[in-house]
Amino acid sequence: xxxxVAEDDLTSRTLLVSVLRKWGFExxxxxxxxxxxxxxxxxxxxxxxxxxxxxPRVDGVEACRRLRxxxxxxxxxxxxxxxxxxxxxxxxxxxxxxANDYVTKPYDNEELRARLRVGERMLxxxxxxxxxxxxxxxxxxxxxxxxxxxxxxxxEELERLLLRTGVVVALCDLxxxxxxxxxxxxxxxxxxLRAFASRIGERLEKGDLFGRYGGEExxxxxxxxxxxxxxLEGLVRDLSSRGLPxxxxxxxxxxxxxxxxxxxxxxxxxxLARADEALYRAKREGRDRVVFAPSPEGEAT
Numbered sequence: 634x635x636x637x638v639a640e641d642d643l644t645s646r647t648l649l650v651s652v653l654r655k656w657g658f659e660x661x662x663x664x665x666x667x668x669x670x671x672x673x674x675x676x677x678x679x680x681x682x683x684x685x686x687x688x689p690r691v692d693g694v695e696a697c698r699r700l701r702x703x704x705x706x707x708x709x710x711x712x713x714x715x716x717x718x719x720x721x722x723x724x725x726x727x728x729x730x731x732a733n734d735y736v737t738k739p740y741d742n743e744e745l746r747a748r749l750r751v752g753e754r755m756l757x758x759x760x761x762x763x764x765x766x767x768x769x770x771x772x773x774x775x776x777x778x779x780x781x782x783x784x785x786x787x788x789e790e791l792e793r794l795l796l797r798t799g800v801v802v803a804l805c806d807l808x809x810x811x812x813x814x815x816x817x818x819x820x821x822x823x824x825x826l827r828a829f830a831s832r833i834g835e836r837l838e839k840g841d842l843f844g845r846y847g848g849e850e851x852x853x854x855x856x857x858x859x860x861x862x863x864x865l866e867g868l869v870r871d872l873s874s875r876g877l878p879x880x881x882x883x884x885x886x887x888x889x890x891x892x893x894x895x896x897x898x899x900x901x902x903x904x905l906a907r908a909d910e911a912l913y914r915a916k917r918e919g920r921d922r923v924v925f926a927p928s929p930e931g932e933a934t
Contacts, residue, residue: 634753635659635679639669639696640715641688649683656746666691670699673710680708681752686716686727694730701731707763711752715740776845778823779830784852787844791854792901794842801861802904803853803892804912805833805868808920810849810886817881824879825886832877836868860894865923873921887921895928903929 636658640646646662653660661679663669665688672678682700684693691699697712704710714727714735727735733755734748774786782790794800807813807829814822826849833851837843841855855861869888876883891912895904911926918924 634681634756635661636749637661637663637669637672637679637682639663639666639683639688639693640685641665642685645685652742652745656749658749665689666693666696669696673700678710680710680756681749682710682712683749684712684714684732686714686718694727694732697727697732698730707766708759711756713748713752779827779845781830781834781851782842782844784844784846787842787846787852787854788901790842790844791852794840794854794856795895795897795899795901795904798856798897799858799894800854800897800899800904801857801865801892801894802901802908803865803890803923804846804905804908805851805853805888805890806912806916807849808887808889808916813884813886817879817884821879821881821884824881825877825884828877828879829872829886829888832872832875833868836871857894860892860925862892862923862925865890865892869921869923889915889920890923891915891926892923893926893928899929 636653638646638649638653638660640649641664646664650660650662658681661672663672666684667690669682669684670691673682684696686693688696693714693716697714700710700712712732712734714732715738716723716727716735717738718724724735733752736745736748774782776783791800791802807825810822810825813825830843830845830851833853834843837855842853844852846852869890873885873887876885889912891908891910891914893904893907893911907926907929911924915922915924
């Protein structure tokens, strides 16, 4: 693990670097608080920090204070102050500035090592907590079967997209999907849904939205200045021309698409209603096709 050492005294700095390497750390050196702050910026910076209290330009307490003001609240560094001051008021000042711990000079090497190991454990716990938090956020926003956005998340993202630009909203429904489950079983049906989501996802670009709307219905949204019918028709043709891989071999399915284009600033509920109407038209007209609905009247601009 990287450890930033900010110490203006050359002898003390050299000894610290030597002992840190002996303990298996990777020291990064700064001669004052200003240099330390610069080295703690950006990705890959040390997260375990040793700051000497008394340094030129920016001392350890001020460096700690500035560091806390700009830090990522989800990934804060662990700061240990090195100080020759032992008065209670001075220690409190350092802790209130944002230090996690302190070691008084002249320090005992084993005490310093123990406090650094505490810092290591705290950073590891923080990393595990961040990982668990990210996993929960992902789980809350993604469909458990297909891995794409769930209904709530894709609607939220569509709302945001529609505030900025014109959008094509498309409801995609797998045709006669109940027959797939009846003939092959629900496990194969799940394979079909996963493979379908993967197939469509491969064709999408950055900024396009794709989510599971419910059952075998999916919602697609992408920025566009018009209907962009060829893109959706290409998705339909690709699906019908190639089977989807499952545990029982390839299964061929088709899909019907109801779509509508809306201007930026429009109402998503009106677009969804029109897309739903267009989807039913596609079903009635024989499935395996795209039907566009006219944009809603009176849409805000």
